[in-house]
Amino acid sequence: MTVFGGVRSWASRHRRTLSIAAALVVAALGFTALYHLLHSVRPHAIREAFRAVSNAQIGFALLLTAASYLLLTLYDTGALRVIGRKLPWRTAALASFTSYTLSHNLGLALLTGGSARYRVYRAAGLSGGEVGSVIALASLSFWNGVVLLAGLAAMASTQLLPIFDIGLSLHWLHLGGMVVATLCLIPLLLRHFGLTALDIGGWRTPIPDLKTSASMTLVAALDLAAASAALFVLLPAPDPAAYPAFFLGYAFAIIAALISHVPGGLGVFEAVVIAMVPGDKAQLLAALLAYRVIYYLLPLLLAALLLAWHESKAWHAPARQFAAASESLLRELAPPLFAALVFAGGLILLLSGSTPAEAGRMHDLRHILPLPFVEASHIAASLSGTLLLFLAPGLLRRLNGAFVATRALLLAAAIFSLTKGFDYEEAVILLAICAALQWSRPAFYRKTSLIDAPLSTGWIVAALIAILGSAFVGFFAYKHVDYTSSLWWQFSLRGDAPRFLRASFGIAVLITGLALWRLFAPSARTVRDTPVGFDALEPALALSDSTDAFLAYTGDKRFLLADEGDAFLMYRVQGGNWIVMGDPVGNEDRWADLLWKLREMADAAQGRILLYQISAACLPQAIDLGLSIVKYGEEARVELARFTLAGPQAKTLRHAERRAVQDGAEFAVVAAAEVPAHLAELKAVSDDWLHAKKQREKAFSLGSFDPAYMARFPCAVVRIDGRIVAFANILATPNGTEMSVDLMRHVKDIPYGVMDFLFIRLMQHAQQAGYRWFTLGIAPLSGIDGRKLAPAWAKGAAFVFRHGEMLYGFEGLRSYKAKFATDWQPRYIAGPRGMAFAQAMAAVHQIVSRAPVRKDTRAPVAATA
Structure with missing residues (x-):
C-alpha cells in the first residue's frame, strides 16, 4: 500500500504534466499512424489531388x-x-x-x-x-x-x-x-x-x-x-x-x-x-484537407466576422440599437471566438512553413527580394505562428496586452507571408483576422500582466499538438529528400526542405526558451498586504444585491480590489489553498478579472483556488478558470411580496406567533448606533447559546460575536418581561434588494415559538421597508438527488443529508427554513479536480471552524507589485 500510495501522491503532484504528456502521446500515435498509412504516397500526388477538387x-x-x-x-x-x-x-x-x-x-x-x-x-x-x-x-x-x-x-x-x-x-x-x-x-x-x-x-x-x-x-x-x-x-x-x-x-x-x-x-x-x-489515399487526404477548411475553419471565421460586425455596431454606432444585455453577451462571446480564430491563424502559418512554396511565385519573387529576405521571412513567419498559438489564451481572458501583441504579430505575419513565397491567400486571411480583432477592440480591456498569465493545460496541449502536426506535415512533405548535414547550410529559392529544418529548429529554440523562462522565473511576484480602511469597500458594497457581501466586515479575510474600486473579492489562504468566500462583490464586469488575478497570484505561489458557496451567476467564470463544479446546497429565499400569514400554509407560523405573544414576547429593532449600549446583554445571550449548543464561534462564512462587527449593523431583538431572550443582527443591501441575518442566538430556556416570531416580525419589517427578498441562509447538501446513475459525490451527499442528523441536522435545517421560504437558489463550490478538491475542502473546514482573531477595524488588501 505504501508503494501505491507513493505513486498516487506523485501522480497527484504531477497531474498537469502527466495530462499534457498523455495528450501528446495520443497525438503522436495518431500522426505516426498517419505517416505509415501514407508511406507510399508522394506529396506531389496530394497536391495534384487537391487541385483536382472542382x-x-x-x-x-x-x-x-x-x-x-x-x-x-x-x-x-x-x-x-x-x-x-x-x-x-x-x-x-x-x-x-x-x-x-x-x-x-x-x-x-x-x-x-x-x-x-x-x-x-x-x-x-x-x-x-x-x-x-x-x-x-x-x-x-x-x-x-x-x-x-x-x-x-x-x-x-x-x-x-x-x-x-x-x-x-x-x-x-x-x-x-x-x-x-x-x-x-x-x-x-x-x-x-x-x-x-x-x-x-x-x-x-x-x-x-x-x-x-x-x-x-x-x-x-x-x-x-x-x-x-x-x-x-x-x-x-x-x-x-x-x-x-x-x-x-x-x-x-x-x-x-x-x-x-x-x-x-x-x-x-x-x-x-x-x-x-x-x-486512393492521396485523394482521401486532399479531401480531408479541404474538409478541414470548409467544415471547421470557414464557420469559425464567419462566426468571428459576424460577431465583430455586431460588436462594432454595438460599441461604435452613433445611435445604439442594441440592448445592454446584448452588448454584454457579445463581449462575453468575442474572446473565445477570436482566441480560436487566432489559434487557427497560427496553425496556418506553421503548416505553410512546413510545405513547399509555389515554384512560379518563388520565381517571380526573386526579381523583387534578395534571398536573405526570403529566408528570414520564412523563419519569422513560423515563429510568429508559434507565438500566436500561445497568445490565443490571453485573448480568451480579454487581456489588453494579448490584443496588442496579437494585432502586431498578425500584421507582421501577413507581410512575412508575402515576402517568404508571395502567399497572398494566407496574407488575406491573417489581415481579415486582424481586422475583425480590431473591430472588437473594446472586448479586450483587462490590464492584467501578460507575462504573469498562466497557461491552462488544455491550451498547452493544443499548442504543442499544433506544432507537432506542422512538424509531421513537414517531414511527410520532404520524406523524399535524403537528410545530410549540408541541408542546414543550403540557401536557394528552391531550398524548401532546408528552410523547413531551420524553421523547425527556430521553433524548438523558442519553445525551449519559453519553457525555461517560465521554469526559472521567480516563484512569485512580490505580493504585499496593504492595510486599508473598510471604507475602501463601500463603493462595491453599495452595488451588491447580496447580503453575503457584508461578511467582509468579519475581520478574518483578505481582499482583492478592482483597480476601479467598484468591486472586490474576499478570500483566505490556508496552506496552499486560496479560498474565495462567495461571489465577488460589486460590478459584475470586474468579476472575471478579479478571479483571474487571484488565480495568477495563487499559481505564482504554487497554490490552488477554491470558490466557496458561489451562486449560479459566478459559474461562467468558474468554468473559464477550469474548475470542477459541485453543488453545495440551496439558499432559502423569501419573496417578500408573497409573504403572508394568511392561508392554510401559514397555520404553523400563526400558531407560533400567537404562543410567543401570549408568553409576552415583544419585537424591536435596535439601531446600529445603539447596539454598543446593549452589547453586554447580547453577549450573555450569545454565551448561553454557545454553551447550550456545545459550539464555539465560527469564522469566514459566518460572523462571530465580535463587538466591532456587531456594532456595524442594526440588531433585531425579542424581549420578554424587558429581558432580551433572542437576537439577530440585520444585514441589508443599500439598494433595497435583500435583507438577511447572520448571528441568530437565543437563551437556553426560550419559550416555544419565539424564534419563529422573530423571523415573522423581521420579514414584516423588511416588507415595510420595501425590500424584495429576505434570505434565511443556506441549507447545506439540500437539493442534491443521489439517484442510481448520479455521480458518487452526489450519492454520498444525499445519504448524509438524509441520515446525518446526528452530525449536523441537515434535513431538519431545511425543513425549518422551508416554513418560510418561497424560493430555493442553488449554491456551488468550484475547485481543483481530484484529491486536490478534498484537500481544499479540508482547508475550508479548518478556517470556518477556527475562532477568528480580529486585530483592528482594518483588513488587508492583497495586491500584486
Missing part, C-alpha cells in the same frame, strides 16, 4: 456544411422544448453556432462550447441547471444520431471496411447494424420503466418522450449525414452506393477524435478515415 464539389460541400450547422441549431431547440423553456430560434441558433464552431476547432467541448452555451442561455434567463440539461440533451441527441445512422449504414452497406475484413461476412455486418441501431431506443426504454429524468451533476435532466426523442434523433442523423456528405462529395467521382461504408469509417473517426481529447481531433480523425475508408 468548384462544383466545393460548392456542394459548402451547401452541405451550411445544412449541417443549420440542423445543429435544432439540437438546442428540441432540448429547450424538453425542459419546458421556449426561447426564440435566433437565441438557440447563436448558442449552437458559437458552441459548435469552438468545440469543433478546439475540442474540450464542455470548456469551450459548453461555456459559450452557458453565456448565451444565462443571458436569456435560464438557470445553470437548465443550461446543463440543454447540453446533456444535445449530447444525447448526437450519440443517438450516431448509433442510428451507423446502424443503418451497416445494414445498407454492400462492402466491408478493412477493419471488418477478418473473416466477417456482409451478413454479420448487417446483423450488427441492426443491433447498433436499436441502441438509440435505450432512453425510451428507461422512460418506459418509469425513469422520467436523470440527475447529472446535480442537474435534473428530463428524458424526452417518444415523439420528441424520435424527432431529435432524426435531426441528429440528418446533421451527421450532411456533415459526412460534405466530406464524401469532395472525393473524386463519389459513388452513392459506397456512401454507407464511407459513413461507417467517418463515424469511427469522429468517435476516435472525441475519445482522444486531441484538440479538433487533429491527426486522429484523418488517420482513422484513411485507415478505414477504401480508396
Whole structure:
C-alpha cells in the first residue's frame, strides 16, 4: 500500500504534466499512424489531388456544411422544448453556432462550447441547471444520431471496411447494424420503466418522450449525414452506393477524435478515415484537407466576422440599437471566438512553413527580394505562428496586452507571408483576422500582466499538438529528400526542405526558451498586504444585491480590489489553498478579472483556488478558470411580496406567533448606533447559546460575536418581561434588494415559538421597508438527488443529508427554513479536480471552524507589485 500510495501522491503532484504528456502521446500515435498509412504516397500526388477538387464539389460541400450547422441549431431547440423553456430560434441558433464552431476547432467541448452555451442561455434567463440539461440533451441527441445512422449504414452497406475484413461476412455486418441501431431506443426504454429524468451533476435532466426523442434523433442523423456528405462529395467521382461504408469509417473517426481529447481531433480523425475508408489515399487526404477548411475553419471565421460586425455596431454606432444585455453577451462571446480564430491563424502559418512554396511565385519573387529576405521571412513567419498559438489564451481572458501583441504579430505575419513565397491567400486571411480583432477592440480591456498569465493545460496541449502536426506535415512533405548535414547550410529559392529544418529548429529554440523562462522565473511576484480602511469597500458594497457581501466586515479575510474600486473579492489562504468566500462583490464586469488575478497570484505561489458557496451567476467564470463544479446546497429565499400569514400554509407560523405573544414576547429593532449600549446583554445571550449548543464561534462564512462587527449593523431583538431572550443582527443591501441575518442566538430556556416570531416580525419589517427578498441562509447538501446513475459525490451527499442528523441536522435545517421560504437558489463550490478538491475542502473546514482573531477595524488588501 505504501508503494501505491507513493505513486498516487506523485501522480497527484504531477497531474498537469502527466495530462499534457498523455495528450501528446495520443497525438503522436495518431500522426505516426498517419505517416505509415501514407508511406507510399508522394506529396506531389496530394497536391495534384487537391487541385483536382472542382468548384462544383466545393460548392456542394459548402451547401452541405451550411445544412449541417443549420440542423445543429435544432439540437438546442428540441432540448429547450424538453425542459419546458421556449426561447426564440435566433437565441438557440447563436448558442449552437458559437458552441459548435469552438468545440469543433478546439475540442474540450464542455470548456469551450459548453461555456459559450452557458453565456448565451444565462443571458436569456435560464438557470445553470437548465443550461446543463440543454447540453446533456444535445449530447444525447448526437450519440443517438450516431448509433442510428451507423446502424443503418451497416445494414445498407454492400462492402466491408478493412477493419471488418477478418473473416466477417456482409451478413454479420448487417446483423450488427441492426443491433447498433436499436441502441438509440435505450432512453425510451428507461422512460418506459418509469425513469422520467436523470440527475447529472446535480442537474435534473428530463428524458424526452417518444415523439420528441424520435424527432431529435432524426435531426441528429440528418446533421451527421450532411456533415459526412460534405466530406464524401469532395472525393473524386463519389459513388452513392459506397456512401454507407464511407459513413461507417467517418463515424469511427469522429468517435476516435472525441475519445482522444486531441484538440479538433487533429491527426486522429484523418488517420482513422484513411485507415478505414477504401480508396486512393492521396485523394482521401486532399479531401480531408479541404474538409478541414470548409467544415471547421470557414464557420469559425464567419462566426468571428459576424460577431465583430455586431460588436462594432454595438460599441461604435452613433445611435445604439442594441440592448445592454446584448452588448454584454457579445463581449462575453468575442474572446473565445477570436482566441480560436487566432489559434487557427497560427496553425496556418506553421503548416505553410512546413510545405513547399509555389515554384512560379518563388520565381517571380526573386526579381523583387534578395534571398536573405526570403529566408528570414520564412523563419519569422513560423515563429510568429508559434507565438500566436500561445497568445490565443490571453485573448480568451480579454487581456489588453494579448490584443496588442496579437494585432502586431498578425500584421507582421501577413507581410512575412508575402515576402517568404508571395502567399497572398494566407496574407488575406491573417489581415481579415486582424481586422475583425480590431473591430472588437473594446472586448479586450483587462490590464492584467501578460507575462504573469498562466497557461491552462488544455491550451498547452493544443499548442504543442499544433506544432507537432506542422512538424509531421513537414517531414511527410520532404520524406523524399535524403537528410545530410549540408541541408542546414543550403540557401536557394528552391531550398524548401532546408528552410523547413531551420524553421523547425527556430521553433524548438523558442519553445525551449519559453519553457525555461517560465521554469526559472521567480516563484512569485512580490505580493504585499496593504492595510486599508473598510471604507475602501463601500463603493462595491453599495452595488451588491447580496447580503453575503457584508461578511467582509468579519475581520478574518483578505481582499482583492478592482483597480476601479467598484468591486472586490474576499478570500483566505490556508496552506496552499486560496479560498474565495462567495461571489465577488460589486460590478459584475470586474468579476472575471478579479478571479483571474487571484488565480495568477495563487499559481505564482504554487497554490490552488477554491470558490466557496458561489451562486449560479459566478459559474461562467468558474468554468473559464477550469474548475470542477459541485453543488453545495440551496439558499432559502423569501419573496417578500408573497409573504403572508394568511392561508392554510401559514397555520404553523400563526400558531407560533400567537404562543410567543401570549408568553409576552415583544419585537424591536435596535439601531446600529445603539447596539454598543446593549452589547453586554447580547453577549450573555450569545454565551448561553454557545454553551447550550456545545459550539464555539465560527469564522469566514459566518460572523462571530465580535463587538466591532456587531456594532456595524442594526440588531433585531425579542424581549420578554424587558429581558432580551433572542437576537439577530440585520444585514441589508443599500439598494433595497435583500435583507438577511447572520448571528441568530437565543437563551437556553426560550419559550416555544419565539424564534419563529422573530423571523415573522423581521420579514414584516423588511416588507415595510420595501425590500424584495429576505434570505434565511443556506441549507447545506439540500437539493442534491443521489439517484442510481448520479455521480458518487452526489450519492454520498444525499445519504448524509438524509441520515446525518446526528452530525449536523441537515434535513431538519431545511425543513425549518422551508416554513418560510418561497424560493430555493442553488449554491456551488468550484475547485481543483481530484484529491486536490478534498484537500481544499479540508482547508475550508479548518478556517470556518477556527475562532477568528480580529486585530483592528482594518483588513488587508492583497495586491500584486
